[in-house]
Amino acid sequence: MSELAARSLSGLKGVGPRGAERLAKLGLHNVEDLLFHLPFRYEDRTQIQPIGRLRPETHVVIEGEVLAADIVFGRRRSLLCKVGDGTGMVALRFFHFTAAQKNNLERGTQVRIYGEVRAGGTGLEFYHPEYEIANGGVLPPLDKRLTPVYPTTEGVHQKTLRNLMQQALALLERYPPRDLLPKALLDDASLPTLREALLKLHAPNPDDPVDMLLTGSHPAVQRLVMEEMVAHQLGMLSRRAGQKTHSAPVFTDDALVAKLRAGLPFQLTGAQQRVIQEIAADLAIPSPMLRLVQGDVGSGKTLVAAAAALMAIRAGYQVALMAPTELLAEQHLANFRHWLSPLGIDVHWLTGSLTPKARRDTQALLAGGEAAMVVGTHALFQDAVAFHRLGLTIIDEQHRFGVHQRLALREKGRQDTQIPHQLVLTATPIPRTLAMSLYGDLDTSVIDELPPGRQTIDTLALPASRRPAVIERVHAAAKQGTQAYWVCTLIEESDALQAQAAEATWASLKEALPDVDVELVHGRMKAKDKAARMARFASGEAQLLVATTVIEVGVDVPNATLMVMENAERLGLSQLHQLRGRVGRGGNKSYCVLLYQTPLSHTAKRRLAVMRETGDGFRIAEEDLRLRGPGEWLGTRQTGDLAFRIADLMRDEALMAPARDMAEQVLADHPASADALIHRWLKGAEGYADI
Structure with a gap:
């Protein structure tokens, strides 16, 4: 274990038992954890902006003299301070304040303020800005580096995290972490050392490309991403090697x-x-x-x-x-x-x-x-x-x-x-x-090949107002001797979700189609009843099956040529694709109708567009992952493998293959480093979809 990982946060100044508990909610237990807790944005507090040049909706540092500090009454009581610097005047407004705060901001006090400029009732105003008061008429030196803003939790303030991080960075200088990725591999990838990367990420210079730091394209970020991905790959390779130490029966007769x-x-x-x-x-x-x-x-x-x-x-x-x-x-x-x-x-x-x-x-x-x-x-x-x-x-x-x-x-x-x-x-x-x-x-x-005879499925998206026309299309399919599915996303009525319930839909379709045999299947039915109803549809006794998404997989009726999905905007792309795959299994041309409620969100519009554009399951899965992210895409977080601290599977896709190659090289040539990497990044994780 490294010196940084061995040092508990309780050993840092300002961390008591309650503070340690709160930091643990962020997954921070030792100094190494703290150093891997990266900023999600930066503030530039290295330059003073003249008050006369302020513009709304900008974050700036100003210095000036308090010209007045008064409690004002209106819809909400507030402390209003006027500050000037000779180029102009701006107001500071505090809705939550103490008497001591008002006294400290007395007329004539020199202050430095950081915050967002907004248009307010008196002109330009700062609402609850951070500020420092001159000590003996002298303000502290300006920051020389950008100020990090960290993910936090209740009871842990930015100032607390920054103070702790300064202590952690001092320890980083004193006890540089061991670079567990071989230097030759780092040089080949043009990546900095771990120490250099952490210093850059927590204390960048004002002229550093902040956009690259935040988007993950900066070498400092990629250094940590690469190491984390290598550790995850090592975890899987090690597990695979462990599995292969077992024996298994041999089957050769086909x-x-x-x-x-x-x-x-x-x-x-x-x-x-x-x-x-x-x-x-x-x-x-x-x-x-x-x-x-x-x-x-x-x-x-x-x-x-x-x-x-x-x-x-x-x-x-x-x-x-x-x-x-x-x-x-x-x-x-x-x-x-x-x-x-x-x-x-x-x-x-x-x-x-x-x-x-x-x-x-x-x-x-x-x-x-x-x-x-x-x-x-x-x-x-x-x-x-x-x-x-x-x-x-x-x-x-x-x-x-x-x-x-x-x-x-x-x-x-x-x-x-x-x-x-x-x-x-x-x-x-x-x-x-x-x-x-x-x-x-x-x-x-x-x-990657479908059997001969599998039909391409024509897909169209229609607003729910076109429902009567779709019912007519179902009726025509039944009269032609083919069958249809009508999929609903809920079992019981829910006005809040604006979704047609399967039972209500079944009743309304039976009424609208009196000469069509309509069956109903949903997940709350007893298995025996569900199987019997599915059997009636599979045998052709029923022409229309109203169902919830229980039919997503495992239903094979070649005579079904029409799939109608109610409230399609509520389903993910992969689920839409799975449901669409229930038709197109026979020799007849098949169709899928996506009924949606308006207005559509941007994501819903994109999903429906992708469904109309392609039947390629891999392209659909890629787009679904892009829209929803890995955790939601999987539908469950039962595995520890996706708990990346820094890497982002979509953003850092290009690094995945090099990380795999690097992991194999580390495991072959530097097994001690492999164990240390796994401990550094995967401690407490279990499984990774171990099977």
Whole structure:
């Protein structure tokens, strides 16, 4: 541990027990933490501005003499001071003040003031400015460097943080931090030392390019960003190396895969064949596979997973597929039974909605080894579930699971040092920037080709006032023998959110379309009722399905050609894209209608425009990440990997690949530095989407 990291903030002047508690809310526990707490803007207090040249809405330093200080009454009582410097006069206004403050600002006092100039009732005014009073008629020297403004919290003032930072900078000069990135790598990237970078960021000169410091393009910022990104990559590489110290079963026989392919009524795409080969290569070595398979809606990931499962089953091992919702798990169950039953393989089912007896029966089959494959939800990693010989876990839409949930399923197959292979699926295309950070410890396969016959989907956005015309379009689709979805974003009515509730929409559409069979599905229904209603729609008994976003994934009805999304402006781009992917699965031309409420925000307009412009899931995911940021894009912060202190995944995208290369070099040539970097930046973090 470095000298700076070893020094508690309680050892700094002015930090008592309560102060330490407040600083801890900012994540500040030691001097090193404090030095990594960067300003979010700077103030220039290095020059005096003549009062006669002041302009509204500017931050300036002035000096002058107090000409008057009076308490004035109006809508609010205030202390009003007049200050002049010979070039003009300006007012200082304080709505919160003490008698001592009024006495200190008596007529004739020399003061220096910093704040924002505003237009007020007496002309130009400062509201609650910072000020200093001359001591013995002499004001302190002007600042020689720009003044930092830091993120703060209740009870921690800027003045407090600046005083603490001055002490921290003095310690930085006395105990320069060890540069954990090799000098040769820093020189190649033209980056300063850690000490130089911190000094520049906390105390820049007036002529330094402040805009570069604030936008992250200055080498001082990039020095810290690079080190933090390297540390995160090292964390994943180290974890990956740790995983690879385990052994895993070897699967090399693809006879069942060949039988599966022979029985399919279509040819696999080139992308599917390539990814199956990549998985087969992983399974053929006695080291645990950690592979992420991502592909757009309808690209055929499930069939690729089925091929992997068959290789494990052929070798005498069990396979568990875990999905985040029962609806998605049910769809997987149907697909796997359709493909595996002709091969003589039973696929079992385990979810929380099973009766106690059914659950016990399935658990007995898994523990005894009679069940070769099971599909389920969170119920799979419960304590009561034991496997006889689990060799492969398949996790779908894994970002919806917590770290410990995924690890718990893997641990079900641990036998001494042997652990199961892991295959992760996602239908949400992951932007490259996020993938390198979120899944850097996984090998990644991309199914970048859609099966022949997948239709492009024409998308249009219409205001809610056009609803009657859209209902007519649904009626026409039903009369033509095709089916439609009508998706609502809420279950119950909510005037505040201006959203049509699914139940109210279902009732109104049944009334508007008396000759159309309309079904309703939402997340609060019992699983049995939901499955029955979905089955009616899938079989064609119902022509229109009114649903909430529970149908986002896991629903496959080739005859559905029309998707209507109510209140589309309330959904993120990735979710809109997932929902749109429920149509276009058959041979008929398909359409998506985005109904929106006015007025639209700028972000909502951009989302709808992107949906109209492209069907490319990766481009949509990139734009969604740009609009919403990583935390909201993921939908949950169950992992510690995105808790960057300084780096910004979108702003610093260009540094991600060099950081990965640098991390590999550090790990290979400077392992001691690797451990120190991980400790410096990742202490307290857990998981990083560890699976």
